[in-house]
Amino acid sequence: MEHETWTDEFVKVKGFFTEIESICNLLKQHTTQFDRALSPMSILSPIDYPMNDLNAIEPSFMYSQLLKEILLDAEYEDYARKALTQLWRDGYQNNRFQLKIIDEFERDYNPDLAIWWYTRESFTYSMLNRALRTIDIDHMIKMGFFLCDIHRQIQQIHAETSKIEDLRTVYRGQGMYNTEFEKLQKRIGGILSFNNFLSTSTDREVSLVYAQSSSENSTMIGILFEIDIDIANPSTPFASLNNISYFSSEKEILFSMHSTFRIGEMQKIDEKVWQVKLTSTNNNDEQLQTLTELMRKEISGNTEYDRLGQLMIRMGEFDIAEEIYQILLDEPTGRDDAELAHIYQQIGKIQNEKGEYDQALTFYQKVLDIKQNDQSSNPDDLSTVYTNIGIVYKNMGDYPNALSFYQKSLEIDQKSVPINQNDLATTYSNIGAVHFNMGDYSSALAFYERTLEIEQQLLPNNHPSLATTFNNMGLVYGQMGDDSNALSFYQKSLEIQQRTLLPNHPLLASTYINIGGLHYNMDDYSNALLSFEKALEIREKSLPPNHPSLATIYNNIGIICHSDNDDSTALLFFQKALEIQEESLSIHHPSLATTYNNIGGSHKNLGDYTSAISFYQKAIEVHQKNFSSNHPDLATCYSNIGVVYNKMGNYSNALSFYQKALEIRQISLPSNHRDLAINYKNIGDTYENMEDYSSALSFFEHALKIGQYSFSENRLQLKTFRQCISKMQEKLQMCDNE
Template identity: 50%
Template sequence: MSNQIEDLCYRLKQDLRQFNSNLTPISIIKPSSSTNRDELDQSFMYSQLLKEIILDIPYDDKAKQEYVDFCRIQYANNHTQIKVINEFEEKYQPSSSIWWYTQARFIYSTLNEALRNQDTEIVIKMGFFLRDLHYQIEQLYSKMKNHDRLNVFRGQGVLLTEFDKINNSRGGLLSFNNFLSTSTDEDVGYMYADSARGNPDVIGITCSIEIDSSISTAPFASIDEFSNFQGNENEILFSVHTVFRIVDMQEIEDRSWQVNLTVTSDDDPHLTNLTKYIRDEINGSTSMHQMGQLMIKMGKFIKAGKIYKTLLDQISDNDQQEIGHLYHQLGIIKQENGDLSDALAFFLKTLDIMQQHLSPNHSDLAIVYHNIGLVCRGLGEYPKALSYYEKSLEIELKSISSDDQKLATTYCNIGLLCKDMGKYSMALSYCEKACEIQQKSLPIYHPFLSTTYNNIALAHYGMGNYVEALSYYEKNT
């Protein structure tokens, strides 16, 4: 009887793993994509940035306690899980992170669901554990990296649309947006892929992953000794957001495919260019500043606001420039949310501080002037908007290291403001200046150029130059 119960528990655990496996999201980067943001898979960008920031944040015991308190609320009616949570609170050490990941449902399920859904609030709460798990995998990897070559397998189901993306991206990059469980046993991979085919909307794929330890630096580790499936699955666990290259694909049988992958190396040119571009998207003096920037880019404005308010509470009153920066970020959040009056109040606070501490022609002042201009235009205060835009433009034109695209953006925004004011001739002049800069520095089909052509067409239309307007509209199509 006890053996039957054990077998049933084992099968239930396998079913749960299959369910979680089929939910694992995949990010795809085509071979042609490198620095064109419109072509990049946004989940790839955000997962990579989130991973880098989380691994850089210094955590303390308070972080673990906050997560434990959170879990007690989530599992308040589950006495079994509360018992495990209490044990975790008492016994957890960074060196036991893999064990807890494989044994505790309140960790495994919560972490993977948060990574899958890019629930940054939960990911940040679990950041201490994510970091510990990554570093323990890395530590174990350093002991086994002498293997010349290793093949591991991963089976799961994917929707037809996702399968088509993979099939059309051979030679490109692929990543799973969580910690990736694989097996050295090919049959285990095929088993999971085959069982996924029970759903008619799903294609079963078996990823055959070739690892060359002489060039690969992606950390992975054998975790059989820690796992609930000891000895049954020969489990290899990759750290979060490991990046692979899609080599080729073969159909095995109806709705079942093998996808051949290799682990990328740090000097992979495609990945190197992509990583540099992604890192350039976020800047900040600390990990939490970078996290705030990332939340803004992801459109998670409430979370971003909480981060910047926390930083504001922690800053010394003597650090006025940092306070000015934080006010500016809070202004951007309010602006993105459409709270223009609040945004203006924050930007004016920033301006007051910066004018006291920066030279009149400092580039940071140009940014603040520009943002105040944007908000004033949104509030319908056109003369004020024009005044602030002109102050921004004056600084940009004097700057030796002026960013051409920023200058073009300023010209465009002044042009749009002039159009709103009915000054179509001035609007045309400013938009043409923007176009001249962009034509020299951007590809001919760049979306910024397309927007500028549209703005020029609007100016011509306002002046009654319908033939010219049509000409620029046609460039936009």
């Protein structure tokens, strides 16, 4: 009792022990509690959940389900065990005890001992569950044969015992973080999926102890799952581990990974412990299958490794995807031209995603050569190749070539009988993207609307392709100055992506960038920076350090610093962007013009007007190589040079460049676009400096008239316009009084 009183005073002291064995037992208990609390689960909405969330299928469920299917169907060679043991040895180089077990595994393992090895008190259990929990793709692939053997042994035991055992209910005690439990409470009637192998017990009291001990953690709720099972249901296989486990137990029941259960009633046992009723359900539950089945069709491949490669591309795991297709390419077994073309095409797609555009074109050209020389080739295959080549040219900033290849693809799509609506939607979207980059926003919007019309007819309302189209339309509305519509489409895109993509997927980063840009246009710099930082965190994890997309984010963060008048910091980010772009892009890529323009802006604010004009001129040279003379980005450069000349007191040159910008904007932008309002204001500033107050007043009034449509009422710009008008009116009145 004296020890208990003493330990109560120190929250980090968990007990007083006189024997090392007691300490070890407690540590094992806490380790088990920790592992159980981190068990990866997906909680899906019930069928009668609000209509706006009917398709809220979590990406962890979707991808782990597809990955499980592929790994279970794959065939494994003898070297798979050596690859796995080498992975383990690399992780335990200085641990003699574990290295001895690894040697034993390599020497003695066979599929009939899979469960024995899984339950053994060693790294095998923790590493496999950690890989499943974190969706560590590299580890999961290397452990694929082991995972497969455990699953098949569970299936075998289940089939042998289902006729003789009368097992109705099992239990599982664990901790659940408060936020997860709140989510679970809202999903009664929905689906709970355990995305790893699930350990349960027929002993309620033992399971309750785990739940109660987990509740001691202030961030957790203790959960006692009471699971009603159907032993005759083969889609949820489980096995009694009596005489099979490394620790023989008559009460442990092990379910295979990805077991799904319907969430039932919940009862409070005490203040921090709840009992939750689960009922085993069929994996073909209609609610679970809608999106997963569609994605399963989209990644159907020639082999399981081909399917795995396609899944890795979908998940944004491009390095692993490249490794898989390189293995397929290097296989000595014979393959026909169609299979070879498919592998080249997948590698080309990966290189494009990684920003290796020349490499992507090389592989796509190999595909094109094969298809053009194959008389039996399907025209649709050529359309796909033309589309892929167009995408690369678009990413390289070569918009004429991109549009040329997209048009070739469109001609094939429109002649197909029957017309492949999916391909047609993709081509419309690609053409829209080129028009967007060329500054033709009305044409871009028209093509995106055609895409959306097809996709809404063909796809479920949470499909990632819809998210991409919503994103694209948000971009167009943003450039047209329609912030309200832009934000609406971005939010639609983000909602789908958060439900269907993994947290570090590159597409999520793109949406955060777009939302950040919109917040910037609305003068909400703190939210803009927050969005850009989210995008940077994702892209730094998923892309190589010289990828052009990283340069985009550095540019955006630099712009925020520039807007906060911290131009020294802004220049550092702009220089980072420029270094990446000069290494990874052609010398005339449009993105370089963006960075030159940004650097010019910071030099202008720092008073280095000569450098500012020099960088603006560099931007103009790049734009003139890529765009028509009426592109809005050229107008931006002319306007920026006008600002510098105005600051230098060279008002005639300032007016000349402002007028050039105005002429382009009047042609290329909607009549109420915010850039027109700013352009009029800049001209008004110059006339004010020239003491031509009447002309200045006229341009300020033009700015306010447009600004009332393009800026929200609380925007600083509108206040500035009104102040300028008031100031000019006062000056003109003073002149009249003189």
